[in-house]
Amino acid sequence: MAWQELRLTTDSKQAEAYSDALFDLGALSVSIEDAAADTVDEKPIFGEPGEPVDQLWDNSIVLALFDVDIDVDAIVATAAETLKLAAPSYVIVNVADQDWVRLTQSQFDPIPISPRLWITPTWHECPDPAAVSIQLDPGLAFGTGSHPTTRLCLQWLDSNIAGGENVLDYGCGSGILAIAALKLGAGETDGVDIDAQAMIASNQNAEQNGVVGQFYLPDAAPSKTYDLVVANILTNPLKALAPLLAARCRTGGRLVLSGILAEQAHEIVAIYNEWFDFTAPAEHEGWVCLSAVRK
Structure with missing residues (x-):
């Protein structure tokens, strides 16, 4: 037709x-x-x-x-x-x-995040069989690894996950950051999102990748502290969520924030300084990833 x-x-x-x-x-x-x-x-x-x-x-x-x-x-x-x-x-x-499925699939190739971490659609083989490969297709929720903010968070996880940490991915979308943390060696990992479709996508993607994470709508999320809290959202929600995210990060734990334009980073740091000590930001294509340690 x-x-x-x-x-x-x-x-x-x-x-x-x-x-x-x-x-x-x-x-x-x-x-x-x-x-x-x-x-x-x-x-x-x-x-x-x-x-x-x-x-x-x-x-x-x-x-x-x-x-x-x-x-x-x-x-x-x-x-x-x-x-x-x-x-x-x-x-x-x-x-x-046209064969719209094949046409759509042809637009999504494996994405190299680091020398050992790739995002790979299910219709492709990972170019490096020895790499950590996250199988992820474009689908119901945001987050395929192509956006600079997601890439920055993935690169941080790749460089900093030591193994065994319990992790909270707040605003999990497709679950990509929670899944990456688990595949890189993190321990118990939870994801939270306001969108019920994100729960479906995150659970499906976790199962597809052979990992087990727990995903919750905000009202159902557990009230506990974590070794690592990651939130890749946008500046305004991050401002509003500052007390909540601080409460979820244990003393000495790590915080990673992204979805922030470079010119907005100082606003986030000023708000979160009450609870966190920040390290130098990472920047890519005008977006920044902030990391900090809980006081």
Whole structure:
């Protein structure tokens, strides 16, 4: 089966309106992208979990997929009329039938984290049979090892897990950090996340990797202290969670925080200094990973 892809160029104020209208008029899927993606003018947009993004890209592309027999020109005209907007600029591209599973899989290769640690999709073999390989597929929850914040945390774990530590991964997402800690030799390891889908993904991924972790929604999480607390979230949640994370880290225990833009690191350090002594941060592509020892 073939499809038609509509690529409609508009501004940030109209992109979401067109997105909703096209979906209501029969689009099979709709997404919004930066018109300047993959150029020097590309603009990253970040939002906190559960909060809407206030501003899209100044020049956005609305991508909508339609069946091959749909009159897309008529749908665009109807959308513009419904929204009381001038006719937008757009193109329609024919999309040939493909093996979408193979196409998607081809976009995800093994990711080297360190000389001995790899993230490997299940349809690949780890390039280094002697390495510690975490089998992880893109799926229900965030965290495949490709984002700088996840990579920084994994590299810290690879360098610092001595063996036997009990670990808390707060905001566990896919469970990748908890699984990595276990495969690197950590002892009892728990994960906590506010998203019930993360519980499903984390348990499935742990089973796939042959490790046993315990994963909880916040209200069900045990109230105990840990040798190591890791939280790869974002700056605002980390600020709010400071007393809780401090309470979960034993005296002399280690804290690892990421999901923090470099220019925001001082804000986090200022808040957590009440309980922790920080070491030098690690930075990659504008993101930082902070580590500290509980006072």
